[in-house]
Amino acid sequence: MSSKRDQIILATRDLVFEQGLQDVAMSQIAQRAQVGMGTIYNYFPSKEDLVFCLFSEIKAAMSLHVLDGYDATQPVVDRVLYLLGGMVRYGIGHPREFLLMNQLALVPFIHERAKGDVPALVSAFKQVLIDATQQHLLKAMAPGVILALLSGAMNALVEAHMRQQIHLDQATIEQAMSACWDAIKR
Template sequence: MKPKDEGKIAEIYAATLVLVKEQGLAGITMSMIAKKAGFATGTVYIYFANKEELIVKLFEKCSTDYANDYFAGYDPSSPFKVAFHTIWMNMLRYSIEHFDELVFIEQCFHSPFITDETRKATKERLLPWRELIERGKKEKLIKQLDASWIMLFVRGSVRDLVKHCTYNQLKITDTFKESLFEMCWDGIKD
């Protein structure tokens, strides 16, 4: 049996991400994905049995990449605000550089394609961030709210900022990033 071509899988994934951003998760078909990738529909079926399998595998890849990027350069022993800043900036950078993946993850997370088990695994990948939030609460540096609410506030503000800037073709400068970080910090600090 011939091994699967990782390059073709990457092209199928890229085509899927663009189509989901343009048309939504429910609005795409395997033939649309194949056409966008420049392949015959049968070629896509060599790599994925159906749309559901493709969506699940792509979601797992994107959510793993997203979580890994959250923690690039993160040192859990750093002072809380420094560690939080690292994760926040990583989250923002990933959301800007991988906008199609951000849209895809957001659309998939609550779709019927993604199982409760997959959602749980996705949340577990972000456990170091939750632990950091709990540490900030314990050190009385941030609001004494459930960590899920704080994480939702932070992640939601980053996502909405990036979506607004992307759709309105606004530049996000380094100065603007730091100002936005401080706004977010002001929103969670105790």
């Protein structure tokens, strides 16, 4: 990646985080990134393209972070707990990106453009849920429902930690992950 492109992405990340997507103008991004407007449009034809690129990069970085050291040959419960723990660790270590990814995923144009784009993290979760289902380890729920329960719980934990409503130390993270597993297992 070029340095100017990186500056633009980082400026966009910070401004969207600080002000919200609708309130950020391309001129603000240019000013924060210390580049000309033309430079932004050389890399990104529109604000939507820029924001979608930001979303995609955050999603890819989270997948890389969570899947680092992941072993698909481990028992199902270990894999589920590893993925959940990775999500929490990413959220604690990268709070802006974590919150932005969850917020941007709900933006209609991003949701539409991301259809069919399955990040490696989602693929890993789907595969472990398939394996768990084949081994009759899960309650009779659709995989999408299970994935929503798990990711929703982890997102809520990380957000509560960010708001300083709870403190997520290793013991608390392990308790929460165990509770998530208990919620979906037979």
